[in-house]
Amino acid sequence: MPQRQLYTSVALEQAARPLLLLVQHLTGLNTTFITRIDWKALTQQVVLVEGQLSVPVQEGAVVAWSDSMCRLLFDAKLEQSDAVPELFPGSAGVALGMQSFFALPVLSEGKTIGTLCGASNNLVVIKDHTLISLKLIADAIAYQMALDQQMQLQQKKVKVAEKTIDKLYQQAQQMENLAHTDELTGLDNRRAFQTKFEQYQLQSQTQGTALALMMIDIDEFKQLNDQHGHETGDQALQHLANVLAAVARQSDIACRLGGDEFVLAAADTDAQGLLHLAQRVQHEFKQQMQQSGLASSLSIGIASSVESALELLLQRADQALYKAKELGRNRVEIAG
Template identity: 45%
Template sequence: MNSLDAIEQDTFISAATPLLNLITHITGLKTSFITTIDWQAQQQTVVIAQNTGDLHIASGSQLAWTDSMCQLMLSEQLTATTEIQLRFPDSGGAQLGMQSFVVLPIKIADQMIGTLCGASDDKVELNNHQIESLGYIADALALQLKLTIDARNAEAKMDSLRDQIENLATLANTDPLTELLNRRAFQQRYEFAIKLSKRTKQPLSVMMIDIDDFKQFNDEFGHETGDAIIKMVGDGLKYIARSTDIPCRVGGDEFILVALNTDSNGLMLLAKRLNDYVKLHSKQLQRPCSLSIGIACSSHGAPEELIRFADEALYMSKASGRDAISVYQADDA
């Protein structure tokens, strides 16, 4: 068993402290303590210790299992002894001045996960009734440790479930190729942006983007190159987008960006940056590509109509020969 983390250890200590006091009351041993054992690391850790005399065991102390008094006692099939100095003269317990020692395993499902121990620097003889009582305390501690471990495992499962739910939510709202918002998630954000624009009376602008001659790229160089172009444009949108902007892959080779508190001039600057980004990064492909972009601002009409306006401006860019940025003109509606 690995050591308990800080929160779990505090919980366990709160439950275990009265039981250690009970050990002192039942046996007269001056020191009582509880350990956990990490079998993989072969290390024993004192989770909590109670010291009422000169003999001192420190809570949190660690030692190799092979050097442990518990290991020495259990290997000799001893539960209690008053002859530490005679039986184990070279042990750490003897060096601390121990005369008496008692150890009972703490088990969960027949696996020893720790020990319940008592020690004293004088000879304290324990009768069978006292040792049996200590066994009941060890069982109670095993139950408490199991509850603590079960609570930790339950929390870990809840964390895992929350992560899965978050991942599913991300998958449901994200385009897998570009990691931009998909159309459904975009629509929710866009509706909120419209309400916010109306409430704050701030401009709202929309940019529609289409990759020029995308079908020709796909037919000539294959879908792998086509996917690379789409991802590159998506990366470009993420590069130029500000924290309040809403970039999205609408589908196929079409993209959209909504900008709060931005007029058509501000969005024009972002569009030029995006176009420059794509031209620069597409040089590494078999043939550079370009974008046709349409822009519309809420000053042109109702915010709910901006996507349609921007789409009309995009058509203007394509009609002018592609690789162009056009701003919707209300007179043309």
């Protein structure tokens, strides 16, 4: 069986529904209900109904205030009528089969926030002393509705605050990513590499595992920029970044240090293990450049903690890279 849609809080329903039953008992009307008025939108919504089979008022139904039976009654300076078809021909009440109808404003701090209503398809006259009792019930409902509105307002504020916090968190995450990511290539930048590499060094020291890194440089990069323009140079940098991102393991650090200088660090790997990876990087970079109609190559220097002290790895890899350049470029050199 589908769950009934609630148009008000559980707390208000638990407090008000017995009062609607009491109104039925006091008046003899078939149907009793509570509405909420939105004065900004000039609409009226039915929030709770008891006995809707006789007069089919639907919970959740929304009408324009201009079409409201409550407005018609209030404009006529009445609190009840046992002649709805005669007094209000063509009204929504007549369409619903109402013969008798009453409506009392539900007031909070002097403002009408809703109505307490009753209707019947039979002729029912409500006596004055009963109307007094109904007004007391309307006051009790007003208190509950005001609390309900405050709760809903607080819930909206909480939701807005949560959305604001989520947005600020996302912005902070974006700023964090920007601070540690190279904008052109999407790889880690120098700052991110330094932070991660220090963790790798500590891990290598404490666990006694090897640590290796390769320094990578695009050969004749300045000439490539001068001959073909900076857009082509940027494309070459992006090609290299794509290759590094594709070949790197999840635990590796691929980074653009700056300019055309890149580095890839790998934990639990020695120089020979990184040599095969470096040769693959060279091959795939050449292929990507050829597909772009350009010829370019890489020089790579490799150092590992097996041959060099941890704190000298970057320096030793850079020296090996310089040696590869001196020996004609387009080659891989391992630091001795």
